Structures are given as C-alpha cells and as structure tokens.
Amino acid sequence: MVYLTVALFGLLIGSFLNVCIYRLPLDQSIVWPASRCTACGRELSWYENIPVLSYAALRGRCHTCRARISLMYPVIEVLTAVMFVATYAAFGLSWLLPIRLVFGCAMIVLFVIDLQHQILPNEITLGGVAVGVAASLVAPPGWRDAVIGAVAGGGFLWLLAWGYERIRHQEGLGFGDVKMLAMIGAFLGWKLMLLTLASASILGSLTAGALMVSGRAGLQSKLPLGTFLAVAAILASLFGTPVVEWYLGFYR
Numbered sequence: 001m002v003y004l005t006v007a008l009f010g011l012l013i014g015s016f017l018n019v020c021i022y023r024l025p026l027d028q029s030i031v032w033p034a035s036r037c038t039a040c041g042r043e044l045s046w047y048e049n050i051p052v053l054s055y056a057a058l059r060g061r062c063h064t065c066r067a068r069i070s071l072m073y074p075v076i077e078v079l080t081a082v083m084f085v086a087t088y089a090a091f092g093l094s095w096l097l098p099i100r101l102v103f104g105c106a107m108i109v110l111f112v113i114d115l116q117h118q119i120l121p122n123e124i125t126l127g128g129v130a131v132g133v134a135a136s137l138v139a140p141p142g143w144r145d146a147v148i149g150a151v152a153g154g155g156f157l158w159l160l161a162w163g164y165e166r167i168r169h170q171e172g173l174g175f176g177d178v179k180m181l182a183m184i185g186a187f188l189g190w191k192l193m194l195l196t197l198a199s200a201s202i203l204g205s206l207t208a209g210a211l212m213v214s215g216r217a218g219l220q221s222k223l224p225l226g227t228f229l230a231v232a233a234i235l236a237s238l239f240g241t242p243v244v245e246w247y248l249g250f251y252r
C-alpha cells in the first residue's frame with residue numbers, strides 16, 4: 001500500500017519533470033502557463049494530464065490536431081515512479097529520503113536534456129551544488145564530505161577540460177559536466193562521487209564501443225557525458241554505499 005502511494009506520487013512528479021525537460025532548455029517558466037500541445041498550442045484539460053493513462057487513452061496523439069505525442073513522456077513518468085520506489089526502499093522514512101528524491105529528479109531531468117540538447121542548465125547544476133551542501137548539514141554525507149566532493153569533483157573535471165583544450169585546441173568536455181559532477185559530489189560526498197565518475201566512464205566507453213562496432217559513431221563523435229553521469233549517479237545514490245565499503249575494506 002505504501003509502495004503504491006509512493007509509485008503514484010512518483011508518476012505525478014514525473015509529469016512535472018516532463019514540463020521541466022521541455023521548458024528549461026527554452027528558458028520558459030516551469031510553473032506558468034498550463035501545459036499545451038506542443039504542436040497546435042491548445043491548452044490541455046485535466047484528463048489529458050494524467051500520467052501514463054492519458055497517453056494510453058489518447059493512443060499517443062493530440063486529441064485535436066492528431067500530432068504524435070512523444071513516447072518519452074510516459075517513459076519518464078514510469079522511470080520517475082521506479083526511482084521513487086527504489087529510493088523509498090533504500091532509505092525509508094529518513095532525512096535522506098526527500099534529499100535523494102530531489103537528487104534523483106534532478107538527475108532524470110539532466111539525463112534527458114543533455115541527451116536531447118547537449119546542455120546542462122545552470123539552474124539545476126549550480127542550484128544543485130547549493131542544495132546538496134545545505135542538505136549535508138542535516139544528513140549524510142555530512143558537510144565536510146559534501147564540500148570535498150563538490151570541490152574535488154568539479155576541480156578534477158575542470159582540470160581535465162582545461163588540459164584537453166590546451167593540448168587539442170578544441171573543447172572536448174563541456175563546463176556543464178564540471179558543474180554537474182560538483183553537484184553530484186555535494187549530494188553524495190566524495191566517495192560516491194568517485195564511484196559515479198568511474199562507472200560513468202565505463203558506461204560511456206562501453207556505449208561508445210558498441211556504437212562504433214555497429215557503425216553508428218566514429219572516433220570524433222561526441223557522447224553526452226552528463227547523460228552517463230546521471231545514470232551512474234542514481235545507481236550510486238541507491239546502491240553505492242556497500243560498494244564503497246567493500247572497496248575500502250581492502251585498505252583496512
């Protein structure tokens with residue numbers, strides 16, 4: 001019963017994340033005006049705004065202009081619901097629950113926006129650094145770990161980006177990625193930040209390898225690092241602590 005409530009709440013929030021994903025890159029307000037069909041501009045009524053169900057009932061088309069509604073909307077709603085349930089299962093009713101839910105939502109939004117537009121909005125990344133450090137005052141990883149995580153994460157990628165530009169004379173790594181890793185460090189602390197960076201690199205390399213083998217990308221193709229960081233950060237947030245403990249066990 002509790003899990004069902006958490007899942008339904010996740011679907012509703014997922015609906016709001018869709019609004020953020022669509023409007024943030026266009027610099028539009030996320031609270032006003034009400035949702036519209038992106039093709040004909042007609043304002044949506046309440047029954048067209050029900051997560052997943054509306055999409056299914058309308059069979060993926062706008063009721064007036066018959067334009068296709070992206071499958072991304074219900075997919076994001078379901079993913080958000082799954083993230084909510086997994087976060088509740090991992091942290092129960094604790095301070096970390098709302099903190100990691102907010103973090104997970106931010107990662108889902110960054111995941112899609114980076115994939116679609118190759119940008120990572122400052123509202124989320126820089127705002128996230130501030131929220132993450134503030135949250136660490138009342139919950140793990142504690143403010144020291146959070147500040148070290150933000151500075152080390154941002155600093156490391158910044159050095160990498162700066163070095164790459166000096167050597168290759170072209171931008172290989174966006175500064176959005178720098179700010180995003182600083183945010184991840186602020187929320188998760190430096191240990192889980194390092195785990196996130198390592199697993200995002202592996203995930204990115206595997207994807208690049210698969211794309212090259214299948215002939216859909218070459219050596220010069222760019223992959224959005226933020227997209228991989230987002231996936232790795234959600235996994236690290238939910239399951240990373242035992243992995244870090246196990247690894248550090250070797251040095252004790």
Ligand SMILES: [Zn+2]
Binds near residue numbers: 037042062065
């Ligand atoms: Zn329409």
